Amino acid sequence: RDGGxxxxxxxxxxxxxxxxxxxxxxxxxxxxxxxxxxxENFEEPMNRSIFGKLWIVNAVTGEKRKxxxxxxxxxxxxxxxGARIAFWGYKQGGQRDLWTVSADGTDLKSVTDDxxxxxxxxxxxxxxxxxxxxxxGGSMNLWRAAIDEK
Numbered sequence: 001r002d003g004g005x006x007x008x009x010x011x012x013x014x015x016x017x018x019x020x021x022x023x024x025x026x027x028x029x030x031x032x033x034x035x036x037x038x039x040e041n042f043e044e045p046m047n048r049s050i051f052g053k054l055w056i057v058n059a060v061t062g063e064k065r066k067x068x069x070x071x072x073x074x075x076x077x078x079x080x081x082g083a084r085i086a087f088w089g090y091k092q093g094g095q096r097d098l099w100t101v102s103a104d105g106t107d108l109k110s111v112t113d114d115x116x117x118x119x120x121x122x123x124x125x126x127x128x129x130x131x132x133x134x135x136x137g138g139s140m141n142l143w144r145a146a147i148d149e150k
Contacts, residue, residue, distance in 0.1 A: 006037055006057060019057045020064060025075045029082050029103075034058055036067070036076040036085050036103075054087065054105070067105030078103075079123050079149045086111070086121040086130055098132055100147070111145055118143075 006023040009016040023037040040052035054068035054076055072089030079085065084100040091097050098111035098118050112118045116136035123130060127149040134143045 006035060008059065019059065019062050020055075023055065023057075024052075027076050027078045027085075028059075029056075029078050030080055031082060032059065036078055038074050038076060038087075040074070042074060051090065054085065054101070056103075067103075068101050068108075070108065073099075073101075075120050077121050077123055080125060080127040081149050083149050086123060088119040088121060088132070098130065098145075100130075111147065123149075 002018065004022060005018055006020040006026050007016055007018050019035070020037070022039060024041040026035045026037040028035055034056050036054060036056050038052040039055060040050050051072040052074045053066055054073045055064055055066050057064045073087045074089055076085050076087045082103060084102055086098060086100045088096055088098050095115060096117045096119055097113055098121050099108055100111060101108050111130060114136070116134045118132050118134045121130050121132045128146065129144045130147045131142060131144045133140055136143065
């Protein structure tokens with residue numbers, strides 16, 4: 001729509017409002033006040049040439065801030081408590097692994113660190129697990145990792 005970006009609208013498509021002129025894979029904060037999103041898009045996790053960065057936009061004011069640019073970051077997912085954001089990214093040597101970072105962009109923690117291709121992290125509603133897609137069993141399947149949001 002209109003060159004892309006993140007938009008808000010009513011449930012039936014009314015009152016369309018553009019929040020950003022760029023962005024992909026938005027994820028709402030649990031309190032509904034902010035949206036975390038990635039700066040880049042991808043069609044297949046193995047074929048990417050541009051690294052993504054994480055941004056947050058305020059859903060009311062439209063104020064944007066970059067929160068993570070130290071490495072590749074794709075498909076962010078906000079934890080149920082709002083404390084952390086999970087994402088996947090490209091790592092040197094071709095690995096695609098999962099991390100979490102605090103909502104202010106600090107305190108990076110590794111979730112996976114292996115040769116498997118891991119992507120599309122999604123938190124369980126209670127925040128005790130991170131579900132993700134991985135080929136660690138030979139073919140792409142759904143996996144989960146126990147996790148402590150804090």
